[in-house]
Amino acid sequence: MNRRSLCDQSLLSPTRTKRVSNVKSGNLHDHWTVICYMIGLINILSAVWMLIAPEHWYYNLPVGVPESGPLNIHLIRDIGCTFLVLGFGLLAGGFYFI
Template identity: 40%
Template sequence: MTASPQLERRLGAARTGAARAGGADAWTWILTVFALGNLANGVWMLAHPTSWFHDLPAAVPDFGPLNEHFVRDIGSAFVVQGVALLWAAFAPTWRVPLVAPVALFAVLHALAHVYDTARGLVGPAHWMIDLPAVYVPALVMMLFLWLLARARRASGG
C-alpha cells in the first residue's frame, strides 16, 4: 500500500522541522481530534454508564443487559487510548509506540463485533450500525500506524 506523495507530505510531517521544534504539524491536529473522541466516549462511560448504554446510537443493548461495572471498565480503556493519542499528538518521537496499542485495541474490538454479528448474537443490521464507530476507526487507526511507521523509517527513526 502506498500513500500519494501529497498525503505522505502532509501526514509525514512528524519528521519536519516544525515537529522537531515542538510546533503543531498535521498529525498533532489529527491525533488530537481522535484523542478527544476517545476521551469523550470514555468519560461518558465512566460518569454515566446507563446513559451511555441506552443513548449511544449503536444499539449497545442488543449485545446484552447493562453491566455498569463493565461499561466503566471499558470506559477506562477508552480514556487510556485518548491519553495515548493526545500524548502522541504532541510527542512526535512517541507516535508509533503510542498509536500501536490504540490500533491494536481498535482492531480487536472490531474483530469481536465481526464475530458476534457473524455468529448471530446480534442481527445483521449491526454490520452497518457498527461501521462508523467500530470498523472504520479500526481501519483508520491501522492506516495511521502504517503512515507513522513509514514516516519514522524514512526519517531514520
C-alpha cells in the first residue's frame, strides 16, 4: 500500500455509510455489535464471579485452574478487575458499532 492509496481513504469509509443505511432499513445491529455485546457480558459475569467469590471461582471453573498453582486471591481479584474493564469496553465498542 502506498501513500497515495492511504490518502484516498477518508474517515467516513463505505462501511460507515453502510451501517447508517442498515439503521434506516430497520436492522439496528450488525454481527460485530452482537459479538461485542456477548463477549462483553461474558467478561462482566466472569469478573463479578471473580470479585465476589474468588475461592469459589478458583475451585469451580471447569478448565482446571487449581492445577496451575496455589490459590492467590489478590491475583484473581486483579484479573477480575481487568475482565470488568474489558467487558465494559466491549459493551462501549458494541454501542459504537451501531
